[in-house]
Amino acid sequence: MTTSAEGPRYKGVFPVAPTIFDARGELDLQGQCRAIDFMIDAGSNGICILANFSEQFSLTDAERDAVAETVLKHVADRVPVIVTTSHFSPRICAERSARAEALGAAMVMVMPPYHGATFRVGEPGIYDFFRTVSDAISIPIMIQDAPVAGTPLSPEFLARMAKEIEQVSYFKIETAMAAAKLRRLIELGGTAIEGPWDGEEAITLMPDLDAGATGAMTGGGYPDGIRQILDPYVAGDREAAMQAYERWLPLINYENRQCGLLACKALMKEGGVIACEDARAPLAPLHPATRAGLIELASRLDAMVLKWGK
Template identity: 55%
Template sequence: MPGWEGIWPVAPTPFLDSGEVDYDGMRRVLDCMVDQGSTGICILANFSEQFLLSDEERERLTRLSLEHVAGRLPVIVTISHFATPIAVARAQLAHDLGAAAVMMMAPYHGALLKGTAEQTFEQFRAVGQVGIPIMVQDAPLSGVDLPVPLLVRMAREIEAVKLFKIECPQAAAKLRALIAEGGDAIEAPMDGEEAITLLADLDAGATGSMTSASITDRIKPILTDWAAGRRDEATAGYARILPFVNHENRQCGFRAAKALMVEGGVIGSEFCRHPIAPLHPDTRRMAIDLARPLDPIVLRWGK
């Protein structure tokens, strides 16, 4: 099993200008992420536009990604679905193809159809029977409250539940409470949301981060410095990247990584499927302008 510390960026899903999935581009995305020095890679997450993909495309991308990475890095496959049998089937496919773990949100469908605490526990328990480590994604998108006692219960009673990506409001406070109450059962507390709260989350005990694939190589040293006790260096490093991270998180979302990858020759198009609008040219320009002084690998990988 891999160590879960470090940086686990989310792979964007590239499309052609026609709107079809760019499968060759996906291979280039994965190669770039390996070259960025990623600890591992997460696919089919919200920043992968998983909600804009068909089931057939999801399965093909799962197979392609695990076959192409070919053990160079561990891969986490996102499997969230409201229906427990579908989540279980997705977990089984990921397990059979050699994924390191799966990631899932609580069951939800829209604003009003949400799993209760017990239904959420039951879904995670069912997926846990597949025998692959599970990352709990505590994300605002689901609209489902995952209180610390529920997360601790899952960690203690479901052997597969090992990882916790906390990206709810006041994430640091929740991470601190989760670690304090869960103890050794909380194997891998992680930061999310493009590292917008990274320092606070590290201070609260996070041991890893799941960011976008934009500037992985510039965020990773912050984690390394913090883990080594070099807090001044970590803080200075975070100050350098924060203008870009803030712009990505607040203005661009998953479209930033695609813009940088097009700029750097990794992929040929930053197309997003309707109803997602393209970045405004000025917003895109600022993303590139803020990233360029950092000289990330993504901006020169394909040139």
């Protein structure tokens, strides 16, 4: 898969949508649609669903299908949607990916196979895993290189898969020293690396952009803020991008280090986007003081999420 003369097909801010539950812990699909509408109104260039920040690990297969079907129908091609299809089994991951494509997904995001603290697969198995998924679909695969998988993925190995496996062409790099890894991946992979992307709530966004990142997959609470960083950078105004990064970094850091996936839901509840901010058990709610700190930082920045639903 190579980049066209016009550049990568997908670039910009593609935040992860939370999965919305009601107070009983059941899917709230109406709230899900409101969350998606907010994220589009806030400037998302695209959206990712069913990722780790979507609590994909808490969903049944039927719930996954319900979320994917609802979101893709509701988005109605307003923006491209990435569907996370990670699974330990290549067969199941391939089936999930083919189903996502049939529903209208623009791309699938997949972690390397892992389970628990000790089940890992070596490079030959990982290569065959992604080849199996690629053979089942005709849309791009984004490899999510995240610490949660506990699986080392060298730039050399990632570049090799990009060159040899047809649909492997996007990479979300969330490991330590992400910028150095992105730079090396681009150097080794050339045009086979269609989408070198930043992740981890954009906490390393500026160095990652400097390294060549063309996309950012963040939390879903403030796409408008991430656009304030990325847009001037792409336009060639690095100084304006750096100033925006300095403004938004305290909130980005607070989400990354204090709140995790609960930040987006708390912000959406505070702004009237959704009715319930609860994660699914056994995840505990934010401490009230932690939540108050989050809202204070977002208020200082006049984040759209705090007024969208009011």
